[in-house]
Amino acid sequence: MNRRLARGPQAGAIGGWLAVALLLFALFADVLASDFPVLAKVHGALWIFPNVTQPEELAALGVEETFASAEWSLAPLVAHGPGGGVGTGSTAALLPPGRVRSHPFGTDREGRDVFARVVHGTRTYLVFAIAAVFASLCFGGVLGALAGLFGGLTDALVGRAIETVSAFPPVVLVLGIQALVPRASVGTLFLAIAVTRWPEVARLVRGEVIQLTTRDYVMAARALGASPLRVLRKHVAPQVRGQLAVLGAIGVPAVILLEASLDFLRLGGRTTAPSWGETMSEFRDAPGAWWLLAFPGAFLCVTVIALHLIGEARRARLDPKTR
Amino acid sequence: MLAFALRRALWAFPTLVGVSLVVFLLTTLLPAVESDAGASADDVAARLRVDDLRRARFLDLPAFLNTTPQDVEARVEECVVHAVADDADAPLCDKRFVQFGGSGLPYLIPGFPDLPPGPRGRIALALAPVARRMNVGEPRDFDDGASAALFWSRFWDDRSVDFTAPAVRREVDRLVRRGSDLREDDLRKVDTFALEQLVQIMRTTTDRDALVRLTRLASHITNHDAVVNANDGALRMRAVVSDWQSWWYVHELDYVALRGGGKITASIAQTRYAKWVLGAATGQLGLSPRDGEPVFDKLVSRAPVTLGMAFLALLLNLGVAVPLGVLSAWRQGRALDRATSLLLLAFYSLPTFLVAEILTTFGRAEEAPIFLPVAALSTVSLAATTQQQRASMIEALGQDYVRSALAKGARTWRAVVVHALRNALVPTVTLAGIQFPILVGAAFVVEEVFDIHGMGWETLRAIESRDAAWIVAVTLLCAFVTTSCLVASDVVYALLDPRAREQQLSVRRRST
Numbered sequence: 001m002n003r004r005l006a007r008g009p010q011a012g013a014i015g016g017w018l019a020v021a022l023l024l025f026a027l028f029a030d031v032l033a034s035d036f037p038v039l040a041k042v043h044g045a046l047w048i049f050p051n052v053t054q055p056e057e058l059a060a061l062g063v064e065e066t067f068a069s070a071e072w073s074l075a076p077l078v079a080h081g082p083g084g085g086v087g088t089g090s091t092a093a094l095l096p097p098g099r100v101r102s103h104p105f106g107t108d109r110e111g112r113d114v115f116a117r118v119v120h121g122t123r124t125y126l127v128f129a130i131a132a133v134f135a136s137l138c139f140g141g142v143l144g145a146l147a148g149l150f151g152g153l154t155d156a157l158v159g160r161a162i163e164t165v166s167a168f169p170p171v172v173l174v175l176g177i178q179a180l181v182p183r184a185s186v187g188t189l190f191l192a193i194a195v196t197r198w199p200e201v202a203r204l205v206r207g208e209v210i211q212l213t214t215r216d217y218v219m220a221a222r223a224l225g226a227s228p229l230r231v232l233r234k235h236v237a238p239q240v241r242g243q244l245a246v247l248g249a250i251g252v253p254a255v256i257l258l259e260a261s262l263d264f265l266r267l268g269g270r271t272t273a274p275s276w277g278e279t280m281s282e283f284r285d286a287p288g289a290w291w292l293l294a295f296p297g298a299f300l301c302v303t304v305i306a307l308h309l310i311g312e313a314r315r316a317r318l319d320p321k322t323r
Numbered sequence: 324m325l326a327f328a329l330r331r332a333l334w335a336f337p338t339l340v341g342v343s344l345v346v347f348l349l350t351t352l353l354p355a356v357e358s359d360a361g362a363s364a365d366d367v368a369a370r371l372r373v374d375d376l377r378r379a380r381f382l383d384l385p386a387f388l389n390t391t392p393q394d395v396e397a398r399v400e401e402c403v404v405h406a407v408a409d410d411a412d413a414p415l416c417d418k419r420f421v422q423f424g425g426s427g428l429p430y431l432i433p434g435f436p437d438l439p440p441g442p443r444g445r446i447a448l449a450l451a452p453v454a455r456r457m458n459v460g461e462p463r464d465f466d467d468g469a470s471a472a473l474f475w476s477r478f479w480d481d482r483s484v485d486f487t488a489p490a491v492r493r494e495v496d497r498l499v500r501r502g503s504d505l506r507e508d509d510l511r512k513v514d515t516f517a518l519e520q521l522v523q524i525m526r527t528t529t530d531r532d533a534l535v536r537l538t539r540l541a542s543h544i545t546n547h548d549a550v551v552n553a554n555d556g557a558l559r560m561r562a563v564v565s566d567w568q569s570w571w572y573v574h575e576l577d578y579v580a581l582r583g584g585g586k587i588t589a590s591i592a593q594t595r596y597a598k599w600v601l602g603a604a605t606g607q608l609g610l611s612p613r614d615g616e617p618v619f620d621k622l623v624s625r626a627p628v629t630l631g632m633a634f635l636a637l638l639l640n641l642g643v644a645v646p647l648g649v650l651s652a653w654r655q656g657r658a659l660d661r662a663t664s665l666l667l668l669a670f671y672s673l674p675t676f677l678v679a680e681i682l683t684t685f686g687r688a689e690e691a692p693i694f695l696p697v698a699a700l701s702t703v704s705l706a707a708t709t710q711q712q713r714a715s716m717i718e719a720l721g722q723d724y725v726r727s728a729l730a731k732g733a734r735t736w737r738a739v740v741v742h743a744l745r746n747a748l749v750p751t752v753t754l755a756g757i758q759f760p761i762l763v764g765a766a767f768v769v770e771e772v773f774d775i776h777g778m779g780w781e782t783l784r785a786i787e788s789r790d791a792a793w794i795v796a797v798t799l800l801c802a803f804v805t806t807s808c809l810v811a812s813d814v815v816y817a818l819l820d821p822r823a824r825e826q827q828l829s830v831r832r833r834s835t
């Protein structure tokens with residue numbers, strides 16, 4: 001999509017900068033929003049980043065005590081963590097943004113800070129999506145390479161498996177797996193999403209391997225006694241790597257969208273990890289609380305756009321037509 | 324052309340087999356029923372209940388190959404062995420004899436003289452509830468084993484002529500045509516032996532009075548509680564009949580003996596997988612545990628809502644994307660093109676549920692005009708379709724025939740629409756076939772947000788109540804729709820572009 005936008009170097013660069021910003025959000029989520037102070041001097045000892053390191057002494061004191069007994073402390077940007085109502089200040093449910101200064105994005109139905117949940121949700125979503133896409137790349141890549149290298153029965157079996165899995169709409173397959181598995185959890189969701197994505201990868205790798213192994217230089221390498229593994233590593237992998245990167249970059253935003261939809265339907269199997277979809281689904285029980293929809297939605301959009309732009313820019317660089 | 328279409332359709336067959344295998348394996352992952360029934364070995368009633376639960380999901384059968392299919396004859400013989408040995412399973416077998424009832428008698432009573440008196444008396448006494456069910460004999464006939472055995476031998480001498488399939492069929496036919504209590508009583512006297520005919524004739528009977536008698540009789544014989552009452556509506560009648568069909572599908576071999584070729588086909592047909600696939604293919608998807616409605620009926624009433632909505636969304640999508648794609652290809656690189664791509668990027672990044680949620684501010688459920696959910700749904704694939712249309716249009720516009728059309732003096736719009744668009748539409752239309760299943764999946768979310776009672780809404784309710792039968796049915800239907808769409812899309816493509824035919828048949832790499 002949007003070749004026009006993606007073709008120019010600027011689109012990819014915009015995507016890249018946005019992605020870097022998101023990564024920073026994910027990395028420093030605890031510094032941006034946490035119950036604990038960023039810096040604190042308690043009983044004569046200086047604690048640096050206690051909200052990240054979670055030292056036992058301070059945890060035993062509790063949040064209120066820490067702030068009370070500190071000689072001085074530096075609170076994070078927003079003095080609330082993604083968890084439920086603990087911490088300083090108001091914990092009223094469904095506070096609109098701006099009403100209370102310590103809740104810039106307002107609070108959700110359980111009085112949790114929306115900003116904290118959105119920022120920490122970045123981490124949840126990025127880690128999950130990247131891991132799921134990586135798993136599908138590995139699985140699909142190995143199967144596709146096997147099918148392309150050995151042909152015959154292996155190829156037929158892998159081909160059937162690819163077609164079978166592609167016969168389900170992804171949402172339906174993930175829903176089905178989540179519904180039928182005895183205990184649905186984040187783990188099963190992870191597997192289910194990886195399952196829906198590997199056929200695309202396997203199809204690509206298989207095609208490339210078949211095409212490349214008929215090239216003269218690969219034939220020559222094999223004639224010289226190179227093992228299939230060496231052929232794969234030295235001749236096929238460098239060619240396929242770029243396209244796999246594109247598939248991965250395109251896949252991450254798609255997975256994030258799918259995951260958010262499932263969280264929105266409350267089928268993600270999540271328990272405590274903050275998630276955008278979950279916050280947005282609360283809007284359905286609290287119509288009028290637009291901030292529950294707007295802020296996570298904006299983060300979701302920006303993430304998807306950023307990653308998508310990167311993917312398209314990579315694809316455009318690989319495509320000889322646009323280069 | 325037809326040959327190509329058929330060949331392409333045949334290719335979908337292994338995919339459907341694969342789909343059924345995947346769903347089958349998923350269903351066998353369901354938590355075992357034993358755990359929730361909590362039965363001990365001594366509690367005969369609980370064991371029977373657990374057995375029934377297991378059998379309803381064909382868990383008593385081997386997964387893929389049944390080397391020793393168990394029909395009523397084999398089951399009776401096995402139980403006789405237990406009774407003679409008087410082992411731990413003997414009390415269970417006493418209950419089983421009652422269950423087999425009339426169907427078991429032809430394999431039981433003729434063998435009485437060969438049995439030692441003890442087990443013979445025990446079996447004859449165990450059959451007392453059957454006699455009560457048939458309304459034959461006196462209580463004193465069952466005072467002790469010897470008299471009970473004598474009673475059953477006499478009974479068999481008198482009545483074995485009634486225990487033949489043609490005789491029973493005649494009786495059941497008469498009961499349907501001119502029902503009378505006397506005839507019903509006569510059929511009671513062959514007990515479960517009549518079940519096969521009863522259940523078969525239920526399928527074709529629409530007369531309520533006949534159904535009342537048939538279901539009352541079947542229910543009396545089997546203790547399976549599903550009866551049509553005199554004042555029931557057509558819907559309830561259908562539900563009861565389909566309940567009996569699926570019950571029979573599970574329990575058939577408790578009452579029917581396999582003969583000749585049936586034994587060979589049974590080794591394949593009497594397996595968990597085959598039973599499940601055949602049941603699904605013939606629309607026997609079971610009953611929904613939530614409201615007792617047959618899953619198949621519910622699917623027939625819900626699926627058109629979802630599929631219709633997805634279809635409308637696809638039309639809307641094409642209606643918007645094609646002009647948009649043509650325009651931005653024509654004005655390639657200009658402000659319009661840039662604005663379009665920005666807009667599409669925004670649409671792509673907005674999750675469906677968010678768009679739907681925003682649109683619900685204009686109304687949801689019944690008061691929402693059908694345009695709203697369809698519009699929300701069509702944003703799912705708008706970007707991809709426009710992109711495709713734009714790309715193929717740019718290619719078409721660069722072709723020589725467009726240039727010569729312009730050189731000939733054709734108007735610009737004519738060159739664009741008539742000459743270029745005709746060819747550039749082909750990939751877009753075939754892409755639609757791939758997008759339809761995606762729209763069906765997205766419709767699940769949209770239905771939930773707009774509170775439209777379609778397939779997706781029902782599925783989410785089913786997940787809450789762990790209604791596996793419905794989830795399996797929906798998954799199968801979606802896979803079937805997807806596969807058909809792929810086949811249709813390939814065939815349409817080949818129709819529009821004959822060059823693609825051979826290519827598709829040799830290299831089967833579709834991007835979905």
